[in-house]
Every structure is written in structure tokens, then in C-alpha cells.
Amino acid sequence: xxxxxxxxxxxxxxxxxxxxxxxxxxxxxxLEAAHASAKVxxxxxxxxxxxxxxxxxRPSIITEVPRFAEHAGGARILLKREDLNHTGxxxxxxxxxxxxxxxxxxxxxxxAETGAGQHGVASATAAALMGLECVVYMGEEDTRRxxxxxxxxxxxxxxxVPVTSGSRTLKDAINEAMRDWVTNVADTHYLLGTVAGPxxxxxxxxxxxxxxxxxxxxxxxxxxxxxxxAVLACVGGGSNAIGIFHAFIPDSGVRLIxxxxxxxxxxxxxxxATITGGSPxxxxxxxxxxLQDENGQTIESHSISAGxxxxxxxxxxxxxxxxxxxEYRAITDSQAxxxxxxxxxxxxxxxxxxxxxxxxxxxIIGREVGPDATLLLNLSGRGDKDVQTAAQYxxxxx
Amino acid sequence: MSxxxxxxxxxxxxxxxxALIAYIPAGxxxxxxxxxxxxxxxxxxxxxxxxxxxxxxxxxxxxxIQEAAxxxxxxxxxxxxxxxxxxxxxxCGVASVVMTYWNPIQKYGVDKFAQSIADNGGSGVITPDxxxxxxxxxxxxxDKHQINPIYVVAPSSSDERIGKVTSKTGGFVYAASIMGVxxxxxxxxxxxxxxxxxxxxxxxxxxxxxxxxxxxxxAREVAGYADGVIVGSAFIKLLLNATSEQAxxxxxxxxxxxxxxxxxxxx
Numbered sequence: 124x125x126x127x128x129x130x131x132x133x134x135x136x137x138x139x140x141x142x143x144x145x146x147x148x149x150x151x152x153x154l155e156a157a158h159a160s161a162k163v164x165x166x167x168x169x170x171x172x173x174x175x176x177x178x179x180x181r182p183s184i185i186t187e188v189p190r191f192a193e194h195a196g197g198a199r200i201l202l203k204r205e206d207l208n209h210t211g212x213x214x215x216x217x218x219x220x221x222x223x224x225x226x227x228x229x230x231x232x233x234x235a236e237t238g239a240g241q242h243g244v245a246s247a248t249a250a251a252l253m254g255l256e257c258v259v260y261m262g263e264e265d266t267r268r269x270x271x272x273x274x275x276x277x278x279x280x281x282x283x284v285p286v287t288s289g290s291r292t293l294k295d296a297i298n299e300a301m302r303d304w305v306t307n308v309a310d311t312h313y314l315l316g317t318v319a320g321p322x323x324x325x326x327x328x329x330x331x332x333x334x335x336x337x338x339x340x341x342x343x344x345x346x347x348x349x350x351x352x353a354v355l356a357c358v359g360g361g362s363n364a365i366g367i368f369h370a371f372i373p374d375s376g377v378r379l380i381x382x383x384x385x386x387x388x389x390x391x392x393x394x395x396a397t398i399t400g401g402s403p404x405x406x407x408x409x410x411x412x413x414l415q416d417e418n419g420q421t422i423e424s425h426s427i428s429a430g431x432x433x434x435x436x437x438x439x440x441x442x443x444x445x446x447x448x449x450e451y452r453a454i455t456d457s458q459a460x461x462x463x464x465x466x467x468x469x470x471x472x473x474x475x476x477x478x479x480x481x482x483x484x485x486x487i488i489g490r491e492v493g494p495d496a497t498l499l500l501n502l503s504g505r506g507d508k509d510v511q512t513a514a515q516y517x518x519x520x521x
Numbered sequence: 522m523s524x525x526x527x528x529x530x531x532x533x534x535x536x537x538x539x540a541l542i543a544y545i546p547a548g549x550x551x552x553x554x555x556x557x558x559x560x561x562x563x564x565x566x567x568x569x570x571x572x573x574x575x576x577x578x579x580x581x582x583x584x585x586i587q588e589a590a591x592x593x594x595x596x597x598x599x600x601x602x603x604x605x606x607x608x609x610x611x612x613c614g615v616a617s618v619v620m621t622y623w624n625p626i627q628k629y630g631v632d633k634f635a636q637s638i639a640d641n642g643g644s645g646v647i648t649p650d651x652x653x654x655x656x657x658x659x660x661x662x663x664d665k666h667q668i669n670p671i672y673v674v675a676p677s678s679s680d681e682r683i684g685k686v687t688s689k690t691g692g693f694v695y696a697a698s699i700m701g702v703x704x705x706x707x708x709x710x711x712x713x714x715x716x717x718x719x720x721x722x723x724x725x726x727x728x729x730x731x732x733x734x735x736x737x738x739x740a741r742e743v744a745g746y747a748d749g750v751i752v753g754s755a756f757i758k759l760l761l762n763a764t765s766e767q768a769x770x771x772x773x774x775x776x777x778x779x780x781x782x783x784x785x786x787x788x
Contacts, residue, residue, distance in 0.1 A: 141652045142651060143580075288584070404627060405623050406578065418628060418629075420594065421577040
């Protein structure tokens with residue numbers, strides 16, 4: 124098959140597609156073809172499933188949290204424990220898949236962007252496991268905020284490149300990774316960490332994460348005998364959300380609700396709630412909702428959570444929003460931190476601050492739907508990396 | 522359609538030489554400085570001027586152009602400044618085009634953007650991150666307003682892909698000389714010559730080479746096989762490093778004259 128022929132046009136309604144330098148088209152076609160063939164290759168799928176069983180720790184469990192649920196209108200709340208995966212978040216699902224694809228394409232080097240460092244750590248982990256060279260681009264600002272994760276990546280053998288251009292955060296790390304890729308595309312795979320970017324990334328990354336929803340759907344059915352009333356997740360780029368939503372999209376009775384980072388409040392302009400507070404545009408190779416000014420320049424996002432601090436969002440979320448299949452709401456920093464603290468103290472689980480946005484969402488939705496409802500929530504990551512931020516926030520001396 | 526750019530390439534073909542195309546971002550080194558730079562480049566004999574639309578996330582640009590874009594954006598450059606610069610260039614009697622990433626066009630309004638290019642005497646637009654697959658609306662607009670849609674091809678582009686891209690291109694084909702981002706380099710890669718000959722096997726459109734050209738010698742070399750030589754970062758570096766705006770303008774004038782000579786020595 125010629126890799127020049129795109130297999131699928133890569134759009135979700137008017138969103139998605141490819142807005143990239145021509146130099147990358149060949150690599151994107153190659154990746155699309157590799158992903159399409161791996162998807163139907165039983166050997167590849169068996170290898171990935173075995174890695175998930177023996178390395179990731181899949182299937183991840185479901186935990187019911189009744190003490191937390193008392194603060195959420197008494198609704199039944201079930202957590203899908205992606206925080207228990209190796210490396211501490213859902214990110215490992217995607218990096219193992221893409222690292223296997225990298226080997227399948229005969230490439231030896233991976234590059235990745237990272238904000239909070241979770242995707243960088245997961246990428247460095249997969250690279251170590253599979254003997255690939257790994258370079259992680261990270262905004263200089265973020266390398267300071269997340270110095271522990273920088274050290275983890277270095278321990279795992281990755282090179283971490285602090286990015287000093289633009290706002291020195293995740294958005295600029297992606298720019299720099301794309302510049303590296305344009306230059307080194309012959310031997311390098313760009314291991315993009317979320318369901319954004321040019322086609323095939325939104326589809327491919329979703330395919331590697333949809334196992335979350337597939338497992339959870341069966342687990343909830345087995346536990347409760349019915350489907351949940353709503354599925355909840357935090358949304359930055361949107362990978363953990365699409366991962367848990369996807370299996371439920373055909374279940375029209377199940378509400379899908381994404382919680383974006385509202386920062387200081389959407390009305391203040393200091394937020395990262397791209398769907399709630401942005402408008403359609405193109406960023407990082409895809410058409411979706413974007414935080415932008417009247418000239419189409421990207422606006423810097425703000426969130427207490429480095430992992431949600433991104434002015435774009437995956438195109439499939441933009442589509443699910445526009446067609447009304449999923450709802451998106453904004454959660455402020457302070458709402459998220461209240462929920463963070465509550466889960467720690469009522470259930471003995473320290474969540475990632477990203478995930479705390481979904482927990483805050485559960486407290487609101489639970490009160491809206493009442494005690495008879497069942498809510499499934501993707502506990503996408505654990506909060507070890509956030510201890511310093513949280514301690515600072517709550518005034519705990521370190 | 523025959524834009525000033527189309528006429529320019531007819532003229533340089535008749536003169537058996539390559540055209541020199543100079544890049545400068547709108548609003549750089551300042552609003553007034555940009556006008557002066559355009560005038561200086563035109564006076565030095567540059568054949569066409571490419572006005573950059575500074576963008577917050579320029580993934581095809583190296584550190585030099587990023588820095589210039591940052592300076593320009595901090596000074597508040599917007600679409601109207603881009604069109605003013607375009608008009609300055611066309612008023613100087615040189616062919617003028619805009620180089621912009623796609624989002625500013627989409628935000629401004631696709632049809633309205635093409636119309637403003639035409640209204641300000643511009644010949645076309647180079648769109649480095651707009652793929653052919655996403656171009657339907659843009660091609661309707663460029664056709665309606667009779668401006669050239671200029672696309673980039675890269676050394677990694679397959680022959681099939683080059684055929685597809687050039688079939689939609691107008692004005693000239695922008696051949697990216699190397700796999701990489703914009704920026705002056707010590708040598709122009711051998712890939713450039715090969716890419717130009719592969720483009721010529723697919724289209725009779727003029728082919729201009731960009732990325733990495735900064736000296737008279739490089740301009741002469743590229744002019745030996747291409748219809749146009751595009752220089753950007755080398756001018757911007759001079760403006761960034763100059764001790765005063767006037768010193769920068771003098772420096773780019775000197776370089777432009779060297780390059781103007783270079784493109785006439787290639788054949």
C-alpha cells in the first residue's frame with residue numbers, strides 16, 4: 124500500500140484534519156498506515172495486551188467511594204483507577220502503544236512534549252523498556268514547577284530539553300517538538316501525548332486509551348447490573364476523557380461530561396477552559412476549539428494543574444460538544460483543590476490535581492442528579508507529583 | 522490570472538536569471554522600521570517581498586524568525602499592519618506576497634483575507650501549514666480574488682505528493698531546501714537541487730528555493746538551478762543585531778545588493 128494515500132480523512136465533523144508543514148505529510152501517512160495495520164494485527168495486539176497485563180497493571184480496578192459521595196448528593200460514585208497504572212496515570216496506555224508502533228516503523232528515536240511531566244515520564248519509561256532514544260521537550264517554566272518529574276525522566280535515561288521560547292510552557296514545548304520532528308523525521312517518531320495534533324494522532328491516541336472505557340463499562344455492568352448515568356473526566360487535551368467516554372458513545376442514555384480547567388474563573392480570562400471559553404481555530408496541526416485573540420494568536424492558558432494548562436483541546440471533544448453528545452463545564456482552581464482535599468481525607472486517595480477537576484465536577488453533578496444515580500469517574504492520575512503544589516496551596520510547611 | 526508575481530517570473534526567465542525574494546515580518550523591527558526596510562530592500566533591487574504575518578506558534582520557523590515575530594507581536598501587530606506592509610511593498614513597485622500560518626487567515630475570514638491581499642496590491646499568499654486536503658475554501662477565495670496560492674514542498678515529499686501539491690499551486694512552488702525550520706545555514710543542502718528537479722518533472726511553474734540561503738555565494742549557487750531565491754533569516758539577523766534601526770537598515774541594504782548580484786551570476 125502506498126503511504127501517500129490517506130486511509131481515512133481524519134475529521135470529526137468540521138474538526139480535526141491536518142494543518143502541518145508539508146515536510147511532515149510523509150511521516151503522518153506512514154504513521155497512519157502503521158497504526159491501521161497494527162490495529163488489525165493479532166500479534167501486535169497480543170504484544171500490547173501482554174505489556175498491559177504484566178507491566179502497566181491492567182485491568183485497572185474500580186473503587187466505590189461512599190464517604191466522598193456523601194459530599195456529592197449521595198450519588199453512587201465509582202472511580203476507574205488509572206492512577207494505579209505503572210508511572211501513575213493513564214498516559215502509559217498511549218506511550219506503550221506508540222512505542223511499539225515506533226519499533227514497527229523501524230525508527231530508533233522518540234521525542235515527546237510534556238507539561239506536568241507525566242507524559243514525559245511515561246515516554247521515558249517506554250523508551251527505556253524498548254531501547255529507544257528519548258528526548259523530552261518541556262517548557263522552562265514547567266521544568267521549575269515539576270522538577271521532580273524532570274529528575275525522574277533523567278533517571279530513566281531521557282534527555283530533557285527546557286524550552287525557552289514563547290510562554291515557556293506546554294504549548295511551546297509542542298512547538299519545539301514539532302520543529303525537531305520536521306528536522307529529524309526520517310529516524311524519529313513524535314510520541315504526542317494527547318488526542319490533539321494532526322491526523323492520525325487524535326484517532327490513534329484515542330484507540331490506545333479506549334481500553335479504559337471498555338474495561339470500565341464491563342466492570343460497572345458487573346458491579347451494578349446497569350450502565351452508569353454519567354461518565355465524568357477532566358479535559359485538558361482530552362486523552363483520559365476520550366479514553367473513558369469512547370465505549371459509552373453509543374449508549375445514548377449515558378451522559379458524558381468533561382471538566383475543563385477554569386483557573387481563576389472563565390470570566391476572568393485566566394483559565395484553560397478551551398471549549399467553554401474558546402472558539403474554533405487551528406492550533407498544533409488540528410482544527411478544534413482554541414483560546415485565541417481576535418487576530419487568531421493563541422492566548423496563554425492558566426491553571427493550577429500543569430497537565431490541563433493548554434489552550435487547545437482534542438478535535439473529537441469539539442465535535443462531541445457541538446453535536447451535543449458530551450457536555451463540558453469549567454471547574455476553578457479552588458473548586459478543584461477543595462475536591463482534591465476531600466478525596467484525600469474521605470477515601471485515602473491522593474489524586475492528581477488534573478483529576479481533582481473531575482472530582483469537583485462529581486460533587487456538582489451528584490447534587491444535580493440525586494442519590495439514585497451512578498457516576499463513573501476516570502481517576503486519571505495520582506497526586507504524588509502534586510504534593511509540593513498542594514502543600515503550598517494549603518499552607519503546609521515543607 | 523496574471524499577478525505581478527506571475528509577470529515577474531516571466532521577466533526573469535526572459536533575462537535568464539533567478540528572482541530574489543526577501544522576507545520580512547510585518548511590524549519588525551518596528552512599524553515604521555518595517556516600511557523603511559521594505560523600501561530599502563526594493564531600492565537595493567530585490568524582485569519581490571514576502572511579508573510575514575507574525576504568529577504566536579510558528580512551528581516552521583527557527584529561533585531568528587521566532588524572535589522577530591515575538592518583537593512584532595509585543596508591539597501589537599495585527600492583520601491591518603500586514604496589509605499595510607503589503608501595500609508599502611507593492612507601492613515600491615515590487616511583487617509582494619504574504620507568508621502566514623493558517624489560523625490568522627481563518628480568524629480574519631478566509632474570503633475577506635484573500636480580498637484584502639488583492640486590494641493591497643498583493644500577488645499571493647504562502648501558507649506553510651495549510652495542506653492541500655484542507656484547502657478547499659482557500660482555493661475558492663484565491664481564485665475569486667485572482668491571487669496566487671503558494672504551497673511549500675519538502676525534500677521528504679514524494680513525487681506523487683509533489684504532483685498533487687503543485688497542481689493546486691499558483692505563482693511559484695516554494696521548495697524548502699532542507700528538512701528543518703527557517704534559519705541561515707552555512708551551506709544549502711544538496712537536497713535542494715534534487716527537489717527542484719523533481720518539482721520540474723511535475724509542473725512548469727517557477728520554483729523558488731527557501732530555507733538557509735544567506736550569502737551571495739549561496740544565492741549564486743541556487744540561482745543556477747532555481748527560478749527564485751528566498752532569503753529571510755539573514756536579513757532579520759542583521760536587524761536584530763544592529764546597534765540602531767538605521768544601522769540595521771543600512772546592513773540589509775548592503776546584503777540585498779550582494780544577493781541581487783548573486784542571483785544574476787548563477788547561470
